[in-house]
Amino acid sequence: MAFNHKHLLGIQSLSAQDIRTILDTAESLSEISSREVKKVPILRGKTIINLFYEASTRTRSSFELAAKRLSADISNFSKATSAVVKGETLKDTILNLEAMNIDAIIMRHASSGSPHFVSSFCSSHVINAGDGTHEHPTQALLDALTIQQEKQTFKDLKVVIVGDILHSRVARSDLYLLKKLGAKVVLVGPPSLVPPAFKKYGAQIDYNFDRAIEDADVVMMLRIQLERQKRIYFPSLSEYHELFSLTPQRFSRAKHDAIIMHPGPINRDVEISTDMADSAKSVILKQVENGIAVRMAVLYLLLGGKEREITD
Amino acid sequence: MKLLIKNGRVIDPASGTDKTLDILIDRKKIAAVGSKINDKTAKVVDAAGKVVAPGFIDMHVHLREPGYEHKETIATGTLAAAAGGFTSVACMPNTSPINDNPGVTHSILTEAKRSARVNVLPIAAITRESAGEELTEMVNQAKAGAVAFSDDGRPLTNNQLMRRAMEYSQMLETTIIDHCETPDLSAGGVMHEGDYSYQFGLKGIPSSSEEVMVARDIILAESTGVGIHLAHLSTRGSVELVRRAKAKKIPVTAEVTPHHLLLDDSLLEHYDTNLKMKPPLRDKKDVQSLRKAAKEGVIDVIATDHAPHTPDEKEVEFDQAPFGIIGLETCVSLILDRLVREGILPLSRFIEMISSAPARILNLTDKGKIQPGADADLTLLDLNREVIVDVFAFRSHSRNSPFHGWKLKGAPEMTIVGGKIVYHC
Numbered sequence: 064m065a066f067n068h069k070h071l072l073g074i075q076s077l078s079a080q081d082i083r084t085i086l087d088t089a090e091s092l093s094e095i096s097s098r099e100v101k102k103v104p105i106l107r108g109k110t111i112i113n114l115f116y117e118a119s120t121r122t123r124s125s126f127e128l129a130a131k132r133l134s135a136d137i138s139n140f141s142k143a144t145s146a147v148v149k150g151e152t153l154k155d156t157i158l159n160l161e162a163m164n165i166d167a168i169i170m171r172h173a174s175s176g177s178p179h180f181v182s183s184f185c186s187s188h189v190i191n192a193g194d195g196t197h198e199h200p201t202q203a204l205l206d207a208l209t210i211q212q213e214k215q216t217f218k219d220l221k222v223v224i225v226g227d228i229l230h231s232r233v234a235r236s237d238l239y240l241l242k243k244l245g246a247k248v249v250l251v252g253p254p255s256l257v258p259p260a261f262k263k264y265g266a267q268i269d270y271n272f273d274r275a276i277e278d279a280d281v282v283m284m285l286r287i288q289l290e291r292q293k294r295i296y297f298p299s300l301s302e303y304h305e306l307f308s309l310t311p312q313r314f315s316r317a318k319h320d321a322i323i324m325h326p327g328p329i330n331r332d333v334e335i336s337t338d339m340a341d342s343a344k345s346v347i348l349k350q351v352e353n354g355i356a357v358r359m360a361v362l363y364l365l366l367g368g369k370e371r372e373i374t375d
Numbered sequence: 376m377k378l379l380i381k382n383g384r385v386i387d388p389a390s391g392t393d394k395t396l397d398i399l400i401d402r403k404k405i406a407a408v409g410s411k412i413n414d415k416t417a418k419v420v421d422a423a424g425k426v427v428a429p430g431f432i433d434m435h436v437h438l439r440e441p442g443y444e445h446k447e448t449i450a451t452g453t454l455a456a457a458a459g460g461f462t463s464v465a466c467m468p469n470t471s472p473i474n475d476n477p478g479v480t481h482s483i484l485t486e487a488k489r490s491a492r493v494n495v496l497p498i499a500a501i502t503r504e505s506a507g508e509e510l511t512e513m514v515n516q517a518k519a520g521a522v523a524f525s526d527d528g529r530p531l532t533n534n535q536l537m538r539r540a541m542e543y544s545q546m547l548e549t550t551i552i553d554h555c556e557t558p559d560l561s562a563g564g565v566m567h568e569g570d571y572s573y574q575f576g577l578k579g580i581p582s583s584s585e586e587v588m589v590a591r592d593i594i595l596a597e598s599t600g601v602g603i604h605l606a607h608l609s610t611r612g613s614v615e616l617v618r619r620a621k622a623k624k625i626p627v628t629a630e631v632t633p634h635h636l637l638l639d640d641s642l643l644e645h646y647d648t649n650l651k652m653k654p655p656l657r658d659k660k661d662v663q664s665l666r667k668a669a670k671e672g673v674i675d676v677i678a679t680d681h682a683p684h685t686p687d688e689k690e691v692e693f694d695q696a697p698f699g700i701i702g703l704e705t706c707v708s709l710i711l712d713r714l715v716r717e718g719i720l721p722l723s724r725f726i727e728m729i730s731s732a733p734a735r736i737l738n739l740t741d742k743g744k745i746q747p748g749a750d751a752d753l754t755l756l757d758l759n760r761e762v763i764v765d766v767f768a769f770r771s772h773s774r775n776s777p778f779h780g781w782k783l784k785g786a787p788e789m790t791i792v793g794g795k796i797v798y799h800c
């Protein structure tokens with residue numbers, strides 16, 4: 064299995080074959096997590112930094128557990144504990160970490176493109192754990208693994224992604240990935256949050272959720288928040304709720320075997336009703352479980368092989 | 376001290392000249408232009424095979440002094456200008472303090488006298504602190520030496536104030552220059568809003584941010600009858616608005632930068648902060664439209680918007696980097712190689728856009744032309760010399776240029792300011 068990348072910066076730079084390689088690797092590694100001793104020595108001696116400039120307990124812990132199950136050493140750095148609060152630049156922070164002979168940096172940052180910036184000057188592997196409103200590749204990979212387990216194929220699946228597409232890195236990475244694997248993707252939300260530009264990347268766009276959900280195989284709900292600055296995009300959560308939340312009535316229009324996904328954390332009864340989130344059709348917790356497997360796969364493929372040729 | 380420039384191909388757009396001529400310079404003025412001039416007392420410059428043009432004027436430069444000397448100084452900025460073939464630079468007022476009073480204009484000119492390689496032409500602020508609330512003393516600033524007025528970098532959104540500034544400026548031979556941007560449309564934006572901004576997850580600056588203000592300025596120019604100059608146009612919509620305004624004889628002029636003529640938003644995929652400026656790089660159709668507008672005269676001027684920032688300031692996350700790139704040392708070679716040599720912009724039109732047109736707009740009556748009595752500011756070009764852009768060899772104090780490594784054919788050969796050779800390659 065060839066995986067010729069030094070970094071994982073986004074889904075866009077991966078081929079369909081790369082994605083399949085990661086998913087297959089994740090499938091075979093997932094068994095480790097169900098063992099009594101959940102550990103293999105594949106990455107023993109490797110040092111990984113979890114560098115999270117944005118708070119995210121879930122993604123950070125998922126990477127941490129993935130690294131530990133492969134026997135790597137992993138250290139957590141957050142904005143609060145780093146020298147950033149003392150005015151250190153991102154570049155200086157990375158150069159200081161690299162001076163400690165690390166092998167990989169897992170990075171979450173509010174600025175789009177910051178992992179690309181870091182990869183331009185550092186020698187470690189860089190793994191994007193979410194950059195601004197750009198990409199969140201491991202989320203898309205765990206979504207894909209979940210869909211693959213439920214649906215076996217991506218070809219001609221209808222996936223409906225609902226919410227604040229404009230500001231969502233998850234929606235972008237999912238769109239790129241699902242299109243590469245042959246699925247049909249419909250982006251749904253108010254026009255102010257669903258830019259038509261995404262048609263260029265293969266998406267269909269629909270501002271009417273009731274219509275878009277018809278015959279859907281996968282319904283993916285995104286977390287919606289209404290901070291003050293977002294009031295120029297939509298006026299109120301109640302109007303949003305009326306038009307775009309997932310309720311049993313709406314879900315009944317989807318295919319009978321449709322599944323419900325959500326990258327979390329969910330806002331119960333805002334974008335998704337509680338009975339939908341907890342229903343048998345919901346695979347939300349499976350997504351969380353698969354997160355560890357795909358992150359193990361990514362770490363293994365980037366750091367595991369000694370003699371693998373690096374071409375990018 | 377006399378200087379005799381022999382056998383150059385003299386291109387003077389003001390008079391429509393393009394032929395081999397000699398130019399005699401006596402002290403700071405051009406004394407004679409003709410064929411086979413002889414003067415045994417003059418130092419001779421052999422310009423055979425070279426183009427001799429009126430001294431290039433960059434009417435949009437940020438020299439950063441006073442206040443930001445770590446980015447650029449009058450000394451380093453004008454050294455860069457001379458090496459780039461410019462004999463005059465007009466410097467924008469967003470220094471610290473902002474050039475909103477005669478004292479700052481005076482101090483810039485005093486420092487220029489001491490350390491500048493080329494002519495420095497201060498542009499003063501339209502409003503105090505460029506805060507967009509009160510007019511500055513335009514008449515007193517002009518007396519101190521300000522050649523034009525602009526709140527560049529701090530968009531003047533108050534329509535009433537812009538109207539009154541235009542009216543008030545009629546007491547002067549001056550020009551108001553507007554940086555056209557609607558802040559509520561560009562808020563938070565770091566690149567052109569389009570397919571690529573959505574892909575890269577970067578907040579966009581829509582074309583409408585510029586076009587709303589271009590339309591506003593044209594409407595005010597028509598209703599007041601006072602001319603306005605539009606800085607660094609970047610969109611095809613702006614080009615259309617200016618084209619229509621000119622057809623209606625509304626007094627509006629416009630400029631474009633080399634980077635907006637050569638680069639587009641697709642290049643931002645690597646999040647290179649040296650591609651981050653305002654207005655942002657637009658899309659390929661915009662680039663085509665700007666090129667056509669330059670050729671046809673809808674856009675009058677090429678200016679660099681030379682905006683120095685240090686590597687430390689630029690080597691950060693994309694959305695946190697300051698806007699702006701430098702251009703003084705790359706402009707001429709870029710245009711000669713990528714537009715003139717490619718047949719997109721005729722050489723004489725380029726020279727017009729960078730000498731006689733800015734001279735006309737800035738009311739510099741003795742500059743931008745090659746004729747007896749004019750200032751002895753000349754730019755000599757070697758159309759065949761090949762250069763490789765090397766930001767580490769720049770005279771500028773900064774190196775925030777996206778053109779590092781570009782191979783270009785055609786370069787400034789010699790720069791003459793007031794009869795003195797200030798640069799010879």
Ligand SMILES: [Zn+2]
Pocket residue numbers: 527528554606607653654
């Ligand atoms: Zn400007």
Ligand SMILES: [Zn+2]
Pocket residue numbers: 435437467527528680682
């Ligand atoms: Zn400027």
